[in-house]
Amino acid sequence: MTVASCTKKCADAGFEIAAMEYSYQCFCDNFVRMGGAPAQSESECNTKCAGNQDETCGGPNRMSIYSTQNPLKVYQPPKPVETVGGWKYQGCITDVGGQVFPWKSVNETGNSPEWCLSKCQEFGFMHAGLEYGQECFCGDLDGIEKAGSKPAPESECNMSCPGAPEAICGQGNRLSHYKWEGADPLYVWNYPTGNAAGRYEFLVGGPIIPLISQPAVNGKISLLEKYGTGEPNSTGAYELDPSIGGDIFHAFRELTGIKTDIFCAAGLTLPDRAGRQINIGGWSTDSLFGVRMYTPDGKLGVNGTNNWQEDVNTVKLQQGRWYPTGLLMANGSMLIVGGQDGSNGPPVPNMEILPKAGAVKHAQYLQDTDPYNLYPFLVVLPSGGIFIQYYNEARILDEVTLDTKTILPKVPAAVTDPTGGRTYPYEGTQVLLPQYYPYSDPLEVLICGGAAKNPRYGLDNCVSMAPDVAQPKWTIERMPSRRVMSCMASLPDGTFLILNGAEIGEAGFGLAEKPNLNAILYDSRKPKHQRMSIMANTTIARMYHSEAVVMDDGRVLVSGSDPQDNVNPQEHRLEVFLPPYLLSGIPQPTFDLPQNDWNWEADYSFTVTSSAGGPIKVSLMGAESSTHGSSMGARILFPQVTCSGNACSVKAPKGPYIAPLGWYRMFVLAGDIPSHAKWIRLGGDPAGLGNWPDFPAFRPLPGVGPVGAANAPTTRSEPVVARSFRG
Structure with a gap:
């Protein structure tokens, strides 16, 4: 040398x-x-x-x-950094195999207390540890007890940090432990007990394992199953009458007419005067192009006679799509986005309009993010743009050209892995937070759960954003547990029930483990980071292909689970979750509504026929279709209401962007106790979908015009008609 x-x-x-x-x-x-x-x-x-x-x-x-330095950089011997912002050093503790805190990041050149603790703080963790100089761990206090970690002599934490050589970052099997002691906690979880925690109840055993659940304007729930899941002689299509309860032989009506496989299709409720349901896409060959329709008829307690309608030879998509998303646009037409060309096939990185209007629109960003962008989330924004969230990206599209107007910030995932995602196969769930009259606050989207890539943990956070503001950014809120394949049901009081899914893995057959049996209530009326309550548990695993929708009576229907993992069963049982408002002992209010075909910003009278007291409010909930964590069409608004005694008036929301046209459920709330819903149509049918598609297989068509008489009562008023289904 x-x-x-x-x-x-x-x-x-x-x-x-x-x-x-x-x-x-x-x-x-x-x-x-x-x-x-x-x-x-x-x-x-x-x-x-x-x-x-x-x-x-x-x-x-x-x-x-x-x-080459002048002056020479000299660092003093490292020592613990006692305070970093709201973080306080707790001492050196043992850690064997990195088991104390679960979320591990490695920064070989920049790890330091400041770097590590800022990451943990951003994602809502109030305990952190640094080890081996370059390792950063985030977690919770209970991790110390579960791992059997003990205090260690300070001399055993003596390794300097690569990003701050005068600071100590643990040592081998030793953590420099920090705790958040700032003025405001990074999260506050609520722990209601008894009836305040809600309750799961068994409803009825079902004839199929639903893949899609969709409330209908007749008060019933459409349930659809993919081919090959249920019994060989099943049509895979049923309608549940929730007013009948647990009588399996009378609660379901079997529907015919579906000719192709609805496996991983999309669903919407059309704005025509019949409130037809449409199902789009599917699994393979002709199924990929499928356009299927059902006109709900009958009423609670009374059988209907209509069936599904389909003819792929006369009405079909331009591109075959497996795992697409549908959106009812502000002009009344439908936007169909994304998917794959068959089972695990090449991407379909484009969009099309139904009824057909021009060629498909290529979307390079869907090509670039394949295969992590399936079932993208779509929203009509108050600004007139269309919000789309896919994988870990989001943007705003022009509603006319479908070109990108704004590229939004990347969606955060795990504290350890920015490459995790929120859409299938890293499946999370999205809703829109409530819009309140006069609708001056920006609309926020809320996405909960998803999955990291490495390791494949479910995400333990929700993220929210107001896409229309000048400089939008994502806010991260900790969830009490990890959750992938999550579902979220909007409730009529403005809260949201997060449920179903697993803690480890991703969506798909046999790809997840450790079912998450707990329900979480998210209350957007509370301050951020204090909105989550740990609710009741179920005993039924709801894994891949599970759903959750609120029914007209305010209960949440919980259905499905088709994991095919040789561990958890393929699930025929239907449950309901009873939110606290149904367990309070206070009767649900009732009301009469003379008109159910509304124009934007017009006033409509209703009469409260019974109420146990409390201020009268109204919530309007957009017609939804639930599958794979996506609640297509879901939206909730609280319009202006005035009352004189029991005579009240509600002002329809603004349109077509604040409250896009379509069918909504109107709930009247006395305080926080909701009534049974009545369905209303808002904004008419400007695209004339009631006259489409004019082919023999889809006739008779509902036509274009007013809805007619108000909805049938939501309680059973006629004798039950016997039903049967094939076992």
Whole structure:
């Protein structure tokens, strides 16, 4: 070794300091560690270089230092950083195998207390640890007890941090432990008990394993099953009458007419005067192009006679689509987005309009993010744009050209993994937070759950954003547990029930484990980071292909689960979740509504026929179709209401962007206790969908015009008609 050979080696490696010791040792770095100071005399470096006896290369415990720095960077011996913002150092603790805190990040060059703790803080973790210098862990207090971690001598945490050499970042199997003690906690979870925690109840065993559940304007629920899941002689299509309860032989009506496989299709409720349901896409061959329709008839307690209608030879999509999303646009037509060309096939990175209007529109961003963007989330924004969220990206589209208007910030995922996602297969769930009269606050989207890529943990957070504001950004809120394949049901009081899914894995057959049996109530009326309550548990695993929708009586119908994992069953049982408002002991209010075909911003009278007291409010909930965590069409608004005694008036919301046209359920609330719903149509049928598609298989058509008489009562008023289904 020579001075030249050592300095060259260090410079070539990108270092600014070269040091020689014991004649043959060469050290490189960008700073002097451990408070290194000049020796008292140059003569203490008296060892000749092994490769050149005319040069000196340090000495015993002495270094000859060469540097391009001026002045030389010298760092003192590392010690614990006692305070970082609202974080306080708790001491050195044991950690065997990285088991104390679950979320691990590695930063080989920049790890420091500031870097690590800021990450944990951003994602809502109030405990953190640093280990092996470069490792950062985020978690919760209970992780210390579960792992059996104990205090360790401070001398055992002695490794400096690569991003802050004067700070200590643990040591092997030792954590430098920090706790958030700021003025405001990073999260507050509520722990209601008894009736305040809600309750799961078994409703009825079903004839199929639903893949899609969709409330209908007749007060019933459409349930659809993919081919090959249920019994060989089943049509895969049933209608549930929730007013009948647990009588399996009378609660279901079997429907015919579906000719192709609805496996991973999309669903919407049309704005025509019949409130027809449409189902779009499917699994393979003709199913991919499927356009299927059902006109709900009958009423609660009374059988209907209509069936599904389909003819792929006369009405079909332009592109075959497996895992697409549908959106009812502000002009009354439908936007169909994305998917794959058959089972695990190539992407379909484009969009089309139904009824057909021009060619498909290519979307390069869907091509670039395949296969992590299936069932993208779509929203009509108050600004007139269309919000789309797919994988870990989001943007706003022009509603006419479908070109990108705004690229929004990347969607956060896990504290350890920015490459995690929110749409299938890293399946989370999205809703819109309530809009309140006069609708001056920006609309916010809320997405809960999803999955990281590595490791494949479910995400333990929700993210929200107001896309229409000038500089939108995502807010991260901790959830009490991890959840992938999550579902979220909007409730008529403005809260949201998060349920179903698993803690580990991703969506798909046999790809997830550890069912999440707990329900969470999210209340957007509370301050952010304080909105989640840990509710009741179920005993039924709801994994892949599970759903949740609110019924007209305010209960949440929980259905499905088709994991095919040889661990959890394929689930025929239907449950209901009773939110606290149904367990309060206060009777639900009742009301009469003379008109159910509304124009935007018009006033409509209704009469409260019974109420136990409390201020009268109205919520309007958009018709939804639930599958794979996507609640297509879901939206909730609280319009202006005035009352004089029991005579009340509600002002229809603004349209077509605040409240897009379509069918809504009107709930009257006395305080926070909702009535049974009545269905109203808002904004008419400007696209004339009531006259489409005019082919024999889809006739008779409902036509275009007013809805007619108000909805039938939501309680059973006629004798039950016997039903039967094939077992």
